[in-house]
Amino acid sequence: MSQPRLHLGVFYTGVGQQYVWQDPGNADHTTIDTFVEIARTLERGLFDAFFLGEGLRVRENRGRVLATDVAGRPDALTQLAALAGATTHIGLVATQNTTYNFPADLARRLSTLDLLSDGRAGWNIVTTDNAWTGANFRRGGWLEHDRRYERATEFVEAAKAIWSSWSDDAIAPDPTAAAWSTPGSIRAVERHTDLVDLTVVPTLPRSRQSRPVLFQAGDSPGGRDLAARHADVVFSANTEYEKAVAYATDLRRRLAAHGRSPDSLRILPGATVVLGATAAEAADRADWLRREQINPQRAIGYLEQYWGKDLSAYDPDGPLPDIAPAEGELDPSRGTLSIAHRTGKHDRIREWRQLAADKNLSIRELVLAVHPREHTFIGTPTQIADQWTHYITTRAVDGFNISPYNVPATITDVVDLLVPQLQDRGIYRTHYDTDTLRDHLDLPPL
Numbered sequence: 001m002s003q004p005r006l007h008l009g010v011f012y013t014g015v016g017q018q019y020v021w022q023d024p025g026n027a028d029h030t031t032i033d034t035f036v037e038i039a040r041t042l043e044r045g046l047f048d049a050f051f052l053g054e055g056l057r058v059r060e061n062r063g064r065v066l067a068t069d070v071a072g073r074p075d076a077l078t079q080l081a082a083l084a085g086a087t088t089h090i091g092l093v094a095t096q097n098t099t100y101n102f103p104a105d106l107a108r109r110l111s112t113l114d115l116l117s118d119g120r121a122g123w124n125i126v127t128t129d130n131a132w133t134g135a136n137f138r139r140g141g142w143l144e145h146d147r148r149y150e151r152a153t154e155f156v157e158a159a160k161a162i163w164s165s166w167s168d169d170a171i172a173p174d175p176t177a178a179a180w181s182t183p184g185s186i187r188a189v190e191r192h193t194d195l196v197d198l199t200v201v202p203t204l205p206r207s208r209q210s211r212p213v214l215f216q217a218g219d220s221p222g223g224r225d226l227a228a229r230h231a232d233v234v235f236s237a238n239t240e241y242e243k244a245v246a247y248a249t250d251l252r253r254r255l256a257a258h259g260r261s262p263d264s265l266r267i268l269p270g271a272t273v274v275l276g277a278t279a280a281e282a283a284d285r286a287d288w289l290r291r292e293q294i295n296p297q298r299a300i301g302y303l304e305q306y307w308g309k310d311l312s313a314y315d316p317d318g319p320l321p322d323i324a325p326a327e328g329e330l331d332p333s334r335g336t337l338s339i340a341h342r343t344g345k346h347d348r349i350r351e352w353r354q355l356a357a358d359k360n361l362s363i364r365e366l367v368l369a370v371h372p373r374e375h376t377f378i379g380t381p382t383q384i385a386d387q388w389t390h391y392i393t394t395r396a397v398d399g400f401n402i403s404p405y406n407v408p409a410t411i412t413d414v415v416d417l418l419v420p421q422l423q424d425r426g427i428y429r430t431h432y433d434t435d436t437l438r439d440h441l442d443l444p445p446l
Contacts (some may be wrong), residue, residue: 006392006427007399007441009093010042010411011235011270013053018272018374020292020405027407035079036086037408045415046429048440049091050083051124051215051235051401052076056100057133077109084117091437093122093215099148100128100137103158103191104200110212111163111204119208119436123159124215124235125226127152147195149222154196156214156230161189163211165202209436210446219247228254231265232443235401239269239375244396266441271400272376275413279379286378289405294371299364302371305330306345316364320356325349374403385421392427 013019019026027034039050054076058065076094083092092113096106114121127148134142143151170185190199216231218224219238227234228251238247247269252262274289276282294302296316304311308326329343356366377384391397404410422428434440 003426004392004395004398005429005442006388006422007048007266007268008045008428009047009049009051009091009268009399009401010038011051011053011401011403012038012407013403018293018403018405019407020289022292022295023406025406025409030074032079032082034407035083038411039083039087039090039092041408041411041415043087043090045411045419046432047090048399049093049122049437050080051093051122052079052095053124054095054097055133056097056128057136077113080113080121081116084113084120089120089432089435089440091120091122091213091440092117093124093213093437095124095126095217097126097128097133098152098155099143100133100139101155102198103155103196104162104189104198104202107159107162108203110159111202111207114207114209114212115204119438121207122213122215122233122437124217125152125156125231126217127223145220146222149220149226151195152226153229154191154193156226158189158191158196158198160211160230161191162200162202163206165189166205168206170205207436209438213437213441213443224251224254227251227265228258228260232438233266233268233441236267236269237374239271239400241391241396244269244391245394248396261444263442264444266398266443268399268401269397270374270403272374272403272405273384273410273414273418274376274378275381275384275417276378277380279383282378282380286376289376290368290373293405294364294368296364299367302367303363306349314363317362320353320363320366381417381421384418385425388422389425389427 027037042050055073058073076096080092080094094110094113096110110121110123127143165187167182167185170181172180172182186201188199188201191197213232214230215233215235216223216227217235218227219236224234234251236247238244244267248267251265251267255262255265274282274286276285299316300311300314303321306325307321307323308328308330309321309323311321314321325345330345352366352370355361355369359365359369361369377387379387388400392399402411402414419428423430432440438445
């Protein structure tokens, strides 16, 4: 059996606590120069793909703008269309929402990117569940968790039908033909349910890779099943080795249930990478990063979500709030927390009070202790390359989507310091030998 190859992407979110936005070395997130520099650096590092996350509305906390996010939310497809002309090989993946978009419109825009980039486009499928995003749109509202995945499944099925509606010979081969299209070569697509209702005659042919590569970010049962049905690549939070193995085993079982082979899907969990010249230096940098990400403002904001009250008068370095939280659970239509943390808040607050009393913790110290941690690879380039070799050779993953905490420095360090170590171990390409995103990922042809 040939040596498996590690696949790498960068997930540039633009939202959340991941970025140390107050670091003066962090680039401007609303100028094209930043994105061109990042994409070209990744292409120099022979990455498979550049992901753009997207938020359709700035995040809020108790009705106020969450001012500790990175500034700006440029449209992902517009940014990637610009990058298509500034790059030649790297895949361009747009996060796009199935709850608040329309299938025919989004399929056309994604197909446009795929054609403009000559087969390098991808779609990261998400199903945003919060009502403040829905307030931006005519239909408003939000969908319950299970219904979101029902709509996403129908949405993706409709998009795939639209992308396959043109036959390969639809366009006449030369100008002497009687018409530009072969009769019957373009088929209308219809769907009529309470979640997806459309009749469309698609306007674009297939790209060199046939259609955009489908990425699915989901860890819930609904997300996993959607990935097993339709995704080409799955983007998960299961990065720690044992969790990665369990996730891969479950996903491959689901693939078999849908009649798909294990090689029809690539598993690329998210990864934060903290590099240092020595293990001690990397550990110090990781500790600094954690404290910068959970800064005083974010610590207060985190507790405000549970208390349901304004806690801005409390000292982040002082004791926990001495007032009772608001009655009721967290509002599932508005919270920025994961579904697992939206119930049982009163029990959780009692546990936090006991922990803070036992260990004499301030607000910020408590949040540092209890806030969910993302798995982070910390060490020298040699150490992390050794870890990733173990992951890839045991098929725990097919690669990683790196989440940078600072741009461009984090990305430049990975390309200049970590990539050569991966190449030395024979698990990473030394040049691009393919042109489309689907081929970069070693996915079977459609």
